[in-house]
Amino acid sequence: MRVLSGIQPTGQLHWGNYFGAIRQYIDLQEDNDGFYFIADLHALTTVRNPDELRSNTLGIALDMLALGLDPNQATLFVQSHVPEVTELTWLLMTGTPMGLLERCHAYKDKKEKGLNADAGLFNYPVLMAADILAYDSQIVPVGADQIQHIEVCRDLVGSFHHTFGETFVVPKAKTLDVGARVPGTDGQKMSKSYDNTLPLFGDVKKIRKQIMRIVTDSRPVEEPKEPAGDHLFDLYRLFASPDEIAAMSAKYRAGGFGYGEVKKAVADVSEAYFAEARERREELSQDLDTVRDILAAGAGRAREVASGVLDRARSACGLR
Ligand code: ATP
Numbered sequence: 182m183r184v185l186s187g188i189q190p191t192g193q194l195h196w197g198n199y200f201g202a203i204r205q206y207i208d209l210q211e212d213n214d215g216f217y218f219i220a221d222l223h224a225l226t227t228v229r230n231p232d233e234l235r236s237n238t239l240g241i242a243l244d245m246l247a248l249g250l251d252p253n254q255a256t257l258f259v260q261s262h263v264p265e266v267t268e269l270t271w272l273l274m275t276g277t278p279m280g281l282l283e284r285c286h287a288y289k290d291k292k293e294k295g296l297n298a299d300a301g302l303f304n305y306p307v308l309m310a311a312d313i314l315a316y317d318s319q320i321v322p323v324g325a326d327q328i329q330h331i332e333v334c335r336d337l338v339g340s341f342h343h344t345f346g347e348t349f350v351v352p353k354a355k356t357l358d359v360g361a362r363v364p365g366t367d368g369q370k371m372s373k374s375y376d377n378t379l380p381l382f383g384d385v386k387k388i389r390k391q392i393m394r395i396v397t398d399s400r401p402v403e404e405p406k407e408p409a410g411d412h413l414f415d416l417y418r419l420f421a422s423p424d425e426i427a428a429m430s431a432k433y434r435a436g437g438f439g440y441g442e443v444k445k446a447v448a449d450v451s452e453a454y455f456a457e458a459r460e461r462r463e464e465l466s467q468d469l470d471t472v473r474d475i476l477a478a479g480a481g482r483a484r485e486v487a488s489g490v491l492d493r494a495r496s497a498c499g500l501r
């Protein structure tokens with residue numbers, strides 16, 4: 182199966198990116214044909230500093246490799262290295278109803294948060310659809326926040342096919358039961374651009390401090406608490422074993438302890454969980470040329486596929 186997914190270089194990768202998306206990339210890479218990219222064109226809708234964009238892009242490649250993405254099994258590349266995708270975006274955009282994009286949550290949410298809503302942000306789902314279609318992708322592993330965008334992609338395929346005939350492979354989203362919507366330190370969806378993230382890498386002490394700042398309710402220590410729906414508990418269960426989860430649930434229900442204790446447990450399990458990847462990242466960062474070579478080879482493979490698909494799309498709509 183062709184599996185495809187992307188991550189924006191809009192900041193440091195966080196627990197949500199790992200448990201919602203990257204963990205799936207790694208699980209799927211062995212038995213499938215994985216195409217994973219760093220979405221720098223999408224990131225341009227938020228990052229307006231060229232040096233920052235460049236260093237974030239390389240940083241995310243390092244992160245993915247350190248977390249276990251194997252360039253011999255999967256294709257890792259940078260979105261903008263495949264210009265076929267932007268042309269395909271235009272072909273799709275000419276058949277995209279405005280109302281479809283106006284209903285998209287990511288756009289609505291960012292706009293409500295007062296972030297710049299330019300045409301790039303508005304058209305984000307069309308570029309995402311082109312990314313998916315350009316590689317004949319069958320499965321798109323994502324967090325729950327992206328399901329709607331994949332529905333948009335399927336709608337766009339439907340109307341393109343209705344007008345011009347069968348051209349594309351119709352993709353399906355794939356999410357996990359646990360980790361599809363990892364909460365941030367404020368309880369909302371953890372997001373690079375919301376300043377509520379717990380990063381995968383970076384200064385351990387700083388991450389501990391961020392964990393200690395996770396917002397909780399202010400019930401007294403003695404009072405029993407319900408683990409279901411508690412976002413601190415949701416973070417703990419990402420890392421803990423079934424036995425540890427059962428023990429923590431029992432503690433919650435018994436009461437008599439503070440959230441500080443849970444936060445400390447979250448800090449300990451998460452630190453141990455990413456320790457090996459942290460070491461690998463450190464090693465890889467000494468050899469950035471190898472990382473650049475991996476990205477160049479990935480772009481070559483990706484372009485081969487994308488140019489074939491673009492040819493089909495051009496022919497279908499009368500551009501040749
Ligand atoms: P931004 O705030 O710039 O949109 P982001 O943190 O939402 O950044 P993206 O690059 O947009 O990250 O998303 C990369 C992948 O990570 C997507 O598959 C997305 O669904 C997933 N993802 C992002 N945040 C979460 C989360 N809190 N829980 C689970 N999955 C997530």
Ligand code: MG
Nearest residue numbers: 287326372373
């Ligand atoms: Mg996002």
